[in-house]
Amino acid sequence: xxxxxxxxxxxxxxxxxxxxxxxxxxxxxxxxxxxxxxxxxxxxxxxxxxxxxxxxxxxxxxxxxxxxxxxxxxxxxxxxxxxxxxxxxxxxxxxxxxxxxxxxxxxxxxxxxxxxxxxxxxxxxxxxxxxxxxxxxxxxxxxxxxxxxxxxx
Numbered sequence: 001x002x003x004x005x006x007x008x009x010x011x012x013x014x015x016x017x018x019x020x021x022x023x024x025x026x027x028x029x030x031x032x033x034x035x036x037x038x039x040x041x042x043x044x045x046x047x048x049x050x051x052x053x054x055x056x057x058x059x060x061x062x063x064x065x066x067x068x069x070x071x072x073x074x075x076x077x078x079x080x081x082x083x084x085x086x087x088x089x090x091x092x093x094x095x096x097x098x099x100x101x102x103x104x105x106x107x108x109x110x111x112x113x114x115x116x117x118x119x120x121x122x123x124x125x126x127x128x129x130x131x132x133x134x135x136x137x138x139x140x141x142x143x144x145x146x147x148x149x150x151x152x153x
């Protein structure tokens with residue numbers, strides 16, 4: 001099973017847009033990642049995202065690029081939510097899934113899955129960055145790759 005962890009693209013400043021939707025640059029960066037994933041044959045059966053506009057927009061752009069039909073707004077993906085409940089949901093899955101969310105949640109989840117201290121930053125998770133973990137037959141996770149928009153420009 002593969003787990004894709006993606007941080008939302010660049011959001012508007014809160015003063016300009018209280019909902020903090022993606023900027024033009026944020027949409028372009030996420031579309032760049034999506035195009036790369038789609039061109040390389042990546043399929044993601046389901047994408048989970050938080051309720052925030054910037055995260056939902058990011059998930060929608062990626063879903064369109066890779067042909068994902070199931071988008072699920074899932075509680076427990078807010079920046080400071082505990083990672084235990086989502087980790088439990090992931091551990092029950094056999095099918096690949098992508099989580100689109102925020103810092104520090106994504107870093108904490110990656111660290112726990114990889115067996116490191118929660119405070120360690122395995123992935124930097126720049127805006128629009130995606131990291132992929134894979135679970136082997138023994139239930140342990142390893143890092144497969146990380147890509148951020150600047151690598152593809």
